[in-house]
Amino acid sequence: GHEAVSGETDSTTESIVKFEYASLVWLPVFCPGQPVVWVTCPRLLKRYQRIVRQKENSPLKKAKVPAAYTGSQTLKALDVKGQPTLFFNFGFLTVEKTADLSPWFPLEEELPGVVVGDDEIAMIHDMALYRQSRVALDKTQKKVKGGAFFNTEALPEGSFLVFPIAIKEGTENQTWQPFAGEEADIYLGGLESIGFGHCYLTLQEV
Numbered sequence: 001g002h003e004a005v006s007g008e009t010d011s012t013t014e015s016i017v018k019f020e021y022a023s024l025v026w027l028p029v030f031c032p033g034q035p036v037v038w039v040t041c042p043r044l045l046k047r048y049q050r051i052v053r054q055k056e057n058s059p060l061k062k063a064k065v066p067a068a069y070t071g072s073q074t075l076k077a078l079d080v081k082g083q084p085t086l087f088f089n090f091g092f093l094t095v096e097k098t099a100d101l102s103p104w105f106p107l108e109e110e111l112p113g114v115v116v117g118d119d120e121i122a123m124i125h126d127m128a129l130y131r132q133s134r135v136a137l138d139k140t141q142k143k144v145k146g147g148a149f150f151n152t153e154a155l156p157e158g159s160f161l162v163f164p165i166a167i168k169e170g171t172e173n174q175t176w177q178p179f180a181g182e183e184a185d186i187y188l189g190g191l192e193s194i195g196f197g198h199c200y201l202t203l204q205e206v
Contacts, residue, residue, distance in 0.1 A: 017176055018166040023047050025106060026113060026160040027121075029128045032087050033078055036158070038105075038113035039128075041121040042068060045104055051164050052106075055204065059103040066104065071095040072113040086114060089127055106160050107202070130154045154196050165203075178203075 025048045026038040045065045053061045071077065077084035077095050084095040095114060102110035116124065136148035155161075167176055179186070182203045189197040 016168045018168075020164045020166075022161040022163040023051070024125075024155070024159065025104075025162055026111075027125060027128055028156050028158040029088060029124060034076070034086075034112055036112070037075065037086060038111050038158070038160070039116055039121070039124050040104075040113065041116050041118045042066070043118045044121065045115070048104070048106075048162055051162055063103060066099055066101060066115045067096075068115055068117040069094065069096040070101070070115045071098045072101040072110050073098055074110050075112045075114060088124070090123060106162055128156050130156055152196070 023044070025044055026040050028036045029039050031037040042065050049060045049063070049065065052058055071084065075084075075086075075095065075098065077086050079085070080092070084098075086093045086095065093114070093116065100110065101113055101115075102108050105111060105113070131151065131153050133149070133151050136145045136150075137143065138145045165176075178184075184201055186199055186201050187197045188199050188201075
């Protein structure tokens with residue numbers, strides 16, 4: 001859309017393509033014996049279901065959200081006293097049952113995953129974040145640039161996020177093709193120079 005012009009009324013226009021905020025669906029977490037388990041919770045899955053059930057023939061239109069402590073069929077939990085158990089940094093988690101969770105993965109490939117409680121995902125999310133302190137160097141000398149100390153946080157590699165895209169009706173050209181095909185490697189956001197923002201983007205029903 002057109003940006004606002006100082007002193008002029010009604011100078012803005014609605015954009016043809018709108019992007020919503022990306023929502024986290026699955027978060028990879030280190031787990032001894034796996035070595036990575038994708039973690040989600042019922043609240044995140046409900047949000048994902050609201051977005052994708054608008055697609056034709058979506059398997060999630062009338063699907064019931066998996067209950068907490070449900071594991072995927074590809075999950076190989078440790079046997080502790082006869083119960084399948086996962087060990088995270090914050091403690092043990094018992095998998096109460098398994099189910100086919102492939103429809104709940106955006107690419108419909110069932111990965112080793114588990115659904116935890118809504119009150120537990122915040123702690124797991126905070127634990128899984130990638131954190132690093134960095135400095136910027138002076139452009140002319142090999143020394144730290146003054147005031148260039150900064151901290152970074154990022155989601156771990158392998159996180160699944162989903163965001164809806166809306167295309168305005170009534171435009172002459174409603175097709176939108178940001179890249180060739182429906183899949184592409186792309187950088188989103190800043191900090192490309194230190195390796196952040198590299199995403200594998202898939203467009204569906206656009």
